[in-house]
Amino acid sequence: MAKVRSVHVCTECGAQTPRWQGQCPQCNAWNTLVESVAERGAGGASRFAAIAGSTAQLQRLAAVQPREEPRTTSGIDEFDRVLGGGLVAGGVVLIGGDPGVGKSTLLLQALCHLAAAHPVIYVSGEESGEQVALRAQRLQLAPADLQLLAEINLERILDTLRTAAPRVAVIDSIQTIYSEALQSAPGSVGQVRECAAQLTRFAKQSGTTLILVGHVTKDGALAGPRVLEHIVDTVLYFEGDTHSSFRLVRAFKNRFGAVNELGVFAMTERGLRGVSNPSALFLSQHAEQVSGSCVLVTQEGTRPLLVEIQALVDSAQSPNPRRLSVGLEQTRLAMLLAVMHRHAGIVCFDQDVFVNAVGGVKITEPAADLAIAMATVSSLRDRPLRRGLAVFGEIGLAGEIRPAPRGQERLKEAAKLGFELAIVPKANMPRHPVDGIEVHPVERIGEALDLARQLT
Numbered sequence: 001m002a003k004v005r006s007v008h009v010c011t012e013c014g015a016q017t018p019r020w021q022g023q024c025p026q027c028n029a030w031n032t033l034v035e036s037v038a039e040r041g042a043g044g045a046s047r048f049a050a051i052a053g054s055t056a057q058l059q060r061l062a063a064v065q066p067r068e069e070p071r072t073t074s075g076i077d078e079f080d081r082v083l084g085g086g087l088v089a090g091g092v093v094l095i096g097g098d099p100g101v102g103k104s105t106l107l108l109q110a111l112c113h114l115a116a117a118h119p120v121i122y123v124s125g126e127e128s129g130e131q132v133a134l135r136a137q138r139l140q141l142a143p144a145d146l147q148l149l150a151e152i153n154l155e156r157i158l159d160t161l162r163t164a165a166p167r168v169a170v171i172d173s174i175q176t177i178y179s180e181a182l183q184s185a186p187g188s189v190g191q192v193r194e195c196a197a198q199l200t201r202f203a204k205q206s207g208t209t210l211i212l213v214g215h216v217t218k219d220g221a222l223a224g225p226r227v228l229e230h231i232v233d234t235v236l237y238f239e240g241d242t243h244s245s246f247r248l249v250r251a252f253k254n255r256f257g258a259v260n261e262l263g264v265f266a267m268t269e270r271g272l273r274g275v276s277n278p279s280a281l282f283l284s285q286h287a288e289q290v291s292g293s294c295v296l297v298t299q300e301g302t303r304p305l306l307v308e309i310q311a312l313v314d315s316a317q318s319p320n321p322r323r324l325s326v327g328l329e330q331t332r333l334a335m336l337l338a339v340m341h342r343h344a345g346i347v348c349f350d351q352d353v354f355v356n357a358v359g360g361v362k363i364t365e366p367a368a369d370l371a372i373a374m375a376t377v378s379s380l381r382d383r384p385l386r387r388g389l390a391v392f393g394e395i396g397l398a399g400e401i402r403p404a405p406r407g408q409e410r411l412k413e414a415a416k417l418g419f420e421l422a423i424v425p426k427a428n429m430p431r432h433p434v435d436g437i438e439v440h441p442v443e444r445i446g447e448a449l450d451l452a453r454q455l456t
Helices: 077-083 103-114 129-138 154-164 189-206 227-231 330-344 366-381 407-416 445-454
Strands: 006-010 033-037 092-096 120-124 147-150 168-172 209-214 234-239 246-254 262-268 271-274 293-300 303-315 323-326 351-357 389-391 421-425 438-442
Touching: 006 189, 033 189, 077 234, 077 246, 077 262, 077 271, 092 103, 092 189, 092 227, 103 120, 103 129, 103 168, 103 209, 103 271, 120 129, 120 154, 129 147, 147 154, 154 189, 189 209, 189 227, 293 366, 293 407, 303 366, 303 407, 323 330, 330 351, 330 366, 330 445, 351 366, 366 389, 366 445, 407 421, 421 445, 438 445
Parallel strands: 092 209, 092 234, 120 147, 120 168, 168 209, 293 389, 323 351, 389 421, 421 438
Antiparallel strands: 006 033, 234 246, 246 262, 262 271, 293 303, 303 351
16 A cells, blocks of 8 residues: 655645745745645646636737626625625635634525525535524524535535536535545645635536635634635625624625625524614713713725724833723724824823724724724823714824725714714815714814814
């Protein structure tokens, strides 16, 4: 019997080396090489064949006639919003999230809606048919026309998909699928890469919309090689604490829609339900105004959201004051404290500063700077901000307040939710008044903090 030869494969770029080493020689990433069995049978040319499936022909771009393919709605409005309006024929969607967050539940609900009008298939590689049926019964779904396949062999799955020709197919999950052309175990770098490439090739050739469920690592990133995210059309992530009843689905990549689009769901006894007014989840209901609280108008994709930013400033009990943030960038918090000290005279070098975005939402846009600064100063001075005040704006290192995109939409959303005052960058001052809200433009961080103090 021939001796099995092992290689070390990089989980970031998929490069192979005969021996383990600390740094990948191709992408220079550290501690990403994992041992795997050397593959036989499938050549590199077939593994990386063109996904499009048809022979490439040289043509003029002006001669190409684009056409708008009608999208298939899933029956769940929040899911369609994240997808950019619905499912695209031939599109490949990758959904990742922590175990138990609701990936399989959401997809089972969507397939039961789609099965009433289109042929769909649910391929379960982690659960038996009885377990899937029990979940559908618990969620009180009616999967009469939903086709189920409990299989993990790639070749058998592809044969079934070619024969049934479904409109939508779900693979739950890609880490459990294996190909007979490879000798490594399911979930290995080679298996995940090969199975995803074969399934993507089938989707492009047949027009079937394919949804892949992916596992995540302890760091929250999708398990497997980075090429997995590159070959698919859309990458969605589930966010939120599994102990909470709310779930957030965010689009990190979408070739057919807006990136960073956000869908908000509530976990109920009958599965996930879309939240029509998500801003209510991220705003605390205080009987009286409290210090250290400021309402931010953020933009998630095409949706403006109002999120409460809370700050707590307390005397440091150690020589090194702590700077901690939840849902916000911690490095940006340290930078903002330095700008406030230099350009507004706010001294926090002997204070512990804690900042939190209410509701478990993650905010990455710099337009949250002004809300963080105002919440921090409010907690430091123990003076609440005025009720009904909403802010947004980026703070530069020179102390200037820089504009944020889609300022008009942010102000309209704040006015719709009953906010009467807004402090915004001067460049975001609307040309025409927004009904129901008084807008105050500012140019410098010191000017914004003085205005907030006057409005209390």
